[in-house]
Amino acid sequence: MSSCCSPGGxxxxxxxxxxxxxxxxxxxxxxxxxxxxHGHLEVAIPGGTFAMGDPFDEGxxxxxxxxxxxVRISGFSIDTTAVSNAAFAAFVDATGYRTESExxxxxxxxxxxxxxxxxxxxxxxxxxPWWLNVRGADWxxxxxxxxxxxxxxxxPVTQVSHTDALAYCxxxxxxxxxxxxxxxxxxxGMAQARYPWGNELHGTADDGAQLHRCNxxxxxxxxxxxxxxxxxxxxxxxxxxPNGYGLFQxxxxxxxxxxxxxxxxxxxxxxxxxxxxxxxxxxxGRGRVMRGGSYLCHDSYCNRYRLAxxxxxxxxxxxxxxxxxxxxxx
Numbered sequence: 001m002s003s004c005c006s007p008g009g010x011x012x013x014x015x016x017x018x019x020x021x022x023x024x025x026x027x028x029x030x031x032x033x034x035x036x037x038h039g040h041l042e043v044a045i046p047g048g049t050f051a052m053g054d055p056f057d058e059g060x061x062x063x064x065x066x067x068x069x070x071v072r073i074s075g076f077s078i079d080t081t082a083v084s085n086a087a088f089a090a091f092v093d094a095t096g097y098r099t100e101s102e103x104x105x106x107x108x109x110x111x112x113x114x115x116x117x118x119x120x121x122x123x124x125x126x127x128x129p130w131w132l133n134v135r136g137a138d139w140x141x142x143x144x145x146x147x148x149x150x151x152x153x154x155x156p157v158t159q160v161s162h163t164d165a166l167a168y169c170x171x172x173x174x175x176x177x178x179x180x181x182x183x184x185x186x187x188x189g190m191a192q193a194r195y196p197w198g199n200e201l202h203g204t205a206d207d208g209a210q211l212h213r214c215n216x217x218x219x220x221x222x223x224x225x226x227x228x229x230x231x232x233x234x235x236x237x238x239x240x241x242p243n244g245y246g247l248f249q250x251x252x253x254x255x256x257x258x259x260x261x262x263x264x265x266x267x268x269x270x271x272x273x274x275x276x277x278x279x280x281x282x283x284x285g286r287g288r289v290m291r292g293g294s295y296l297c298h299d300s301y302c303n304r305y306r307l308a309x310x311x312x313x314x315x316x317x318x319x320x321x322x323x324x325x326x327x328x329x330x
Contacts, residue, residue, distance in 0.1 A: 032080050032246055035328070037172035038087055040079045043246045044330060045185050047075040049275065052183055053267055054308035055192045064264030065308050068192075069271040073184045074278055075330035078177060081237035081248045082156035082256060082323045083168065085149040088139060091168050100161040101138040101318045107159045108319040109134045109143055110296065112225070113233045116144030130222035130296075131319070139164070142320055143233070155234040156254045156323040162288045162315035165257045165324040174326035176259040179289045179310065180279050181327055186250035186292070186307055188243030194306050196243035196250050214240055214252035216305050217298035233295055233320065249292070251305045254323040256292045261285030262312030287312035294321035 035042040049072045059065030091097065101107040106122060108131045114121065116134050125131040136145030139159045142152075149157070160168075162176075169175050177185070188196050195201065195213070203211035212218075212229035219226040231239075235253055242248045260281025270276045281289065289312055293305030304311055313322070 035077070035079060035172075035174070035326075037174055037328075038083070038091070038168075038326070040081065040083065040087055040326070042077045042079050042328070044077050045073075045075060045181075045245060047073055047330075048184075049073070050184050050187065051192055052180060052270075052308075054306070056194065056308075058303070059306070059309060060304075062264060063304075063310050064267055065310060067267055067271045069267055070275045071180050071184070071270070071279060072275050072277050073180060076177075076181060076327050077330065078181070078185045078247065078327045079325040080242065080246050082254055082325045084154055084237050085139070085142075085157045086153040088157035088160070088168065089149060089153075091171050092140075095167075095171055097164075097167055097171075099139050099159065099164045099318070100316055101159045102140075106133050106135050107137040108132070108317075109137050110233065110320055111222070113143045113320060115141075115146035117146075120145060137320070138318075152234065152236075154236040154238075156237050158234065158254060158320050158323050159318045160257075160323060161318045162257050162313075164318070168324075169326055172326060174328050176257055176324060177327045178278070178280055179258045179260040179291065180276075180281075182250075182256065182258050182291045183307060185245055185247055186243065188245040188247060188250075190244060196247075196307065197241065212240075214249065214305060215295045216252045216293065217296055217301075221296070221298045221301045231295060235295070251307065252293050252297065253295055254292070254321050255290040255294045255311070257322070257324040258289040258291055260289040262287045262289045262310070285312070287314045287317075290322065296321055 032041040032043050051068050052071045053068035054065035111130045120135040122133045134144045140149050142158045205211045215231050215235045218228040238248050263282040263285040266282045297305045
């Protein structure tokens with residue numbers, strides 16, 4: 001198990017888009033329809049060209065968020081939300097599949113969320129003491145053996161490895177998005193914005209109060225979460241406002257597995273090719289790409305809830321803040 005967020009790097013950012021950036025109203029696709037195979041709502045994403053990567057130069061250098069490069073994407077459909085606990089339960093009921101966390105017998109749970117006896121807490125992750133290795137933690141018991149997915153059926157499934165996500169996709173006749181598909185859809189038609197809604201993290205409610213637009217950490221990480229957005233851990237998959245394409249929570253809530261191997265220098269090679277057509281990512285890497293950030297991300301520690309941000313984990317890893325959504329060809 002490796003950490004889902006790494007300390008270090010540049011977390012600060014300015015208030016405006018860089019010179020040359022364009023912000024525009026997206027062309028909203030057709031009304032979401034019920035996806036074949038697994039019942040989630042999906043939207044058809046029109047093909048097009050976009051600037052992929054971090055235009056603000058505020059990402060972590062080791063993540064390889066730049067240089068910005070032009071990518072052309074063919075049309076495809078994508079789930080409007082991350083796969084829910086209820087949907088994953090239907091897959092397990094239909095197939096009898098056992099996840100890697102179930103086979104290993106343990107998985108990673110955030111220390112403030114654990115629901116387990118002390119005897120089931122087996123230790124901490126190296127360098128990240130807020131992650132506890134909990135016996136009996138798995139997709140059906142995401143916070144430990146005293147928790148149950150049935151209490152949160154509309155929350156994203158977590159404690160699933162890349163291998164588990166691929167098994168679900170095979171059952172549903174779907175696929176994991178490529179990293180390029182994910183970012184293109186996550187932007188919702190908004191060019192080079194920091195977040196799905198624009199460049200400012202917070203909005204202002206009608207009563208003048210601060211408006212939270214995503215589920216991330218508030219307070220002092222990792223000891224105190226003020227719960228200003230209403231959630232300590234996961235939120236229902238359709239919480240907060242969707243982006244211009246109707247996708248929910250492409251910033252925050254849970255990290256989402258992508259199909260690609262993770263290789264930080266990959267974007268440099270893309271830039272040298274000019275416009276890249278439907279990139280599938282590198283053929284090698286040190287793990288699989290994760291996108292979107294999670295409820296644990298915070299500027300002081302893991303500023304990776306930005307649309308251009310990327311991270312990785314080993315394919316067999318699972319944790320309480322990592323899920324996925326699926327795609328299909330147009």
